[in-house]
Each structure stands twice: as structure tokens, then as C-alpha cells.
Amino acid sequence: MPNNKSYDDELELLMSFLAESVTQMDDSQIKEEYGNGPKPRTKQILRAELSNLRTQKLRKARIEYESATRSLSSQSYDLPPSSSEQRAILSRILSRQPGLASLALTAQHRELRDLSDSDVESFLKQLAALGLLDPFLEGK
Amino acid sequence: MTDRNRDAKNEYATRGDIEQAVESLSSSDELRLEKFASYKTRGLGRKAVYRDHEDLLSEAIKSTWIGAEDPNAGRRWRNKDVSFVQHLLGAMRSIASHWKETVDDCEAKLDSDLTVETEDGEMLSPVENAPSDEPDQERVLIAKEQLAAIFRLFQGDDDAALVIEGIREGWTGTEIIERLALPKNRYEAALRRIRYRLK
Numbered sequence: 001m002p003n004n005k006s007y008d009d010e011l012e013l014l015m016s017f018l019a020e021s022v023t024q025m026d027d028s029q030i031k032e033e034y035g036n037g038p039k040p041r042t043k044q045i046l047r048a049e050l051s052n053l054r055t056q057k058l059r060k061a062r063i064e065y066e067s068a069t070r071s072l073s074s075q076s077y078d079l080p081p082s083s084s085e086q087r088a089i090l091s092r093i094l095s096r097q098p099g100l101a102s103l104a105l106t107a108q109h110r111e112l113r114d115l116s117d118s119d120v121e122s123f124l125k126q127l128a129a130l131g132l133l134d135p136f137l138e139g140k
Numbered sequence: 141m142t143d144r145n146r147d148a149k150n151e152y153a154t155r156g157d158i159e160q161a162v163e164s165l166s167s168s169d170e171l172r173l174e175k176f177a178s179y180k181t182r183g184l185g186r187k188a189v190y191r192d193h194e195d196l197l198s199e200a201i202k203s204t205w206i207g208a209e210d211p212n213a214g215r216r217w218r219n220k221d222v223s224f225v226q227h228l229l230g231a232m233r234s235i236a237s238h239w240k241e242t243v244d245d246c247e248a249k250l251d252s253d254l255t256v257e258t259e260d261g262e263m264l265s266p267v268e269n270a271p272s273d274e275p276d277q278e279r280v281l282i283a284k285e286q287l288a289a290i291f292r293l294f295q296g297d298d299d300a301a302l303v304i305e306g307i308r309e310g311w312t313g314t315e316i317i318e319r320l321a322l323p324k325n326r327y328e329a330a331l332r333r334i335r336y337r338l339k
Contacts, residue, residue, distance in 0.1 A: 007280050007283040007284040007287060008185060008187070008280055008283045010283070010287055010308050011182075011183060011185055011283045011286055011287055012183040012184065012185070012240070013183075013307060013308065013310060014183070014287075014290070014304065014307050014308065015179045015180065015182045015183025015338075016179070016180065016183050017307045018179045018334065018335055018338060019175075019176045019179035019180045019183070021313070021331060021335065022172055022175045022176050022179065022335070023172065023176060023229055025172070027166070027168035030168045030171050030172055030175075031167075031168060031171070033332065033335060033336060033339075034171045034175060034339065035171070037339070040167065040170035040171050040173075040174045041174070041194070042165065042169075042170035042171075042173045042174045042197060043162060043163075043165055043170055045194050045197045045198055046162045046165075046197060046198075046201045047162060048198075049197075049198040049201045049202055049205075050158075050159060050162065050201060050205060053202060053205050053206075
């Protein structure tokens with residue numbers, strides 16, 4: 001009588017043998033033996049995993065972005081309350097530091113007027129978090 | 141990029157090649173991969189730790205996808221030499237083996253951590269001496285019951301029962317045929333019946 005461990009091993013041995021025997025079967029044998037069963041979901045499973053992997057980076061970036069946004073929102077900044085004043089400060093910053101425009105204005109927002117009020121506020125908060133806003137606020 | 145680097149890069153599939161290969165799988169390939177994964181995970185029993193054949197397939201493609209960009213983190217597909225199906229079969233063998241080793245290592249570590257020396261200098265292992273309701277014992281009991289159920293399935297089928305005995309001995313197909321003096325056609329027919337009943 002086999003000892004306790006070998007029941008596990010025997011089951012594995014038997015099932016592995018059957019698994020390997022499947023790899024030796026040609027297409028017609030496979031269809032004959034398994035063709036009448038449920039339609040295989042292999043492609044569907046592989047596609048789903050690939051889709052999951054493709055979007056993984058995007059999801060990670062989104063989580064990081066949302067976390068950074070939450071962090072910015074939770075801090076208080078000395079920004080002017082009105083959106084027109086905020087927009088004026090941003091305009092002033094971009095005229096003095098044109099290099100920052102590439103950070104603030106994506107390909108979708110080539111013009112400052114295309115930015116929403118919340119985008120303007122968010123960008124000013126990012127500059128404030130980096131300590132770059134104070135010189136511009138002093139002259140507000 | 142040097143010629144050597146370019147050659148080395150061309151030996152392995154890109155992520156685009158992998159996506160294309162998935163779409164090109166024939167229905168027979170799908171069945172072959174699914175059945176292989178299914179038998180492998182059934183063989184692991186509870187060592188699969190609630191993972192099934194779909195998880196094994198997913199892990200194999202995940203490892204291949206990652207390996208296309210990072211060979212240290214995944215498994216690269218040498219698509220000029222190995223078919224996609226053969227590659228996935230190899231990946232599943234390796235992953236299933238890794239799953240099993242992980243459980244075995246955990247049990248060995250648990251056993252070693254919990255083993256104590258008695259006053260008489262005897263090493264006492266709580267895992268080895270665990271009562272039958274401990275997880276390891278439970279798993280063994282399930283494997284034992286599954287094996288018993290399989291033997292019962294083939295009680296009236298002498299050839300199939302013989303083939304199963306040969307497999308339990310760890311023999312190859314050729315060895316089963318030779319050692320049991322079983323004609324090849326009867327061996328193959330018996331193996332088909334075993335696969336059919338256990339699919």
C-alpha cells in the first residue's frame with residue numbers, strides 16, 4: 001500500500017501522463033476524442049489575459065495620476081479664488097517661462113483658452129507643489 | 141545595433157507575433173492546449189491551490205508576453221524554432237511544476253520550523269504527525285479518493301486497468317507495451333478510453 005505522500009504523486013503521475021499523451025495526438029485524433037464536447041475557450045482566455053496585460057500600464061498610470069491629484073487636492077495653496085485670476089497668473093507664468101508651456105499645454109490644448117478652469121487650477125497647484133509658483137503670486 | 145544583437149533579437153517573438161499567434165490557433169490547437177492544461181491542474185489536486193486550467197493557460201501567455209520585453213521576468217518564445225503551441229505547452233509544464241514546488245517548499249519549511257527536539261533527543265514533527273483533519277492530510281485523502289474512484293471506473297476493463305498500473309509505476313508508453321506484453325493497438329485503445337472517461 002502506498003504511503004500518504006505517494007497518493008498525491010500517483011495522481012499527478014497519472015494526469016501528467018494523460019496530459020503528455022494529448023500532446024502526441026494529431027489533429028484528427030483530437031477532434032475525434034474531444035470534438036463533440038463543449039467548444040474550447042482557449043483563445044478567449046488567452047485574448048482576455050493579453051487585453052489585461054495591455055491595459056495594465058495604463059491602469060497603473062491612472063492610479064498614480066489619481067493618487068497625485070488627490071494629494072494635490074488635499075493640500076492648501078495660496079491661489080487666487082477666481083478662475084479668471086488663476087488664468088491670468090498662468091498666462092503670466094507662460095509668458096515669462098515659455099518652457100513650462102509644454103508641460104501645461106498638451107497637443108490637445110495648444111491654446112491657454114482651451115484649458116478648462118480645473119486644468120488651470122490643477123496646473124497651478126502642481127507648480128505650487130514644486131515651489132515654482134511663489135514668484136508669480138507675489139506680483140499678483 | 142550590431143549584427144549580432146539584431147540576430148539575437150530576431151530569434152525571439154515580439155508581442156505582435158504573440159498576438160498574431162493567438163489569433164491563428166486552430167480549433168484542434170485550442171482543444172490540445174485546454175486538455176493539457178486541464179489534466180495538468182487535475183494532477184496537482186489541491187497543490188494547485190484553487191487555480192484551474194484557465195489560470196494555467198493565462199499564466200503561460202502572461203509569462204510569454206512579459207518575456208518578449210523582459211527575458212529575466214518572463215519566458216521568451218523562440219518562434220523560429222518552436223511552434224506557439226509547443227511553447228505554451230512548455231510554459232505550462234514549467235508553471236505547473238513551479239506551483240507544486242511552491243507548496244512542497246512551504247510544507248517543508250513549515251515542517252522544519254515546527255520540528256522540535258524532545259527531551260530524549262528525538263525530532264518531533266507536528267506536520268508529519270498531524271491528525272487527519274490537517275490540510276496536508278486532507279489533500280492526501282482527496283488524492284486517495286480520486287485514485288480509488290479512477291480505479292473503480294476501470295474495474296471491468298482489464299487493459300485500461302493494466303495501463304493505469306503501468307503509469308503508476310512511472311513507466312513510459314513503450315515500457316507499458318513491452319513489460320505488460322500489451323499489443324500497441326490495445327494499449328492505444330485503452331489509453332483513449334482512459335482519456336475519454338477522465339476528460
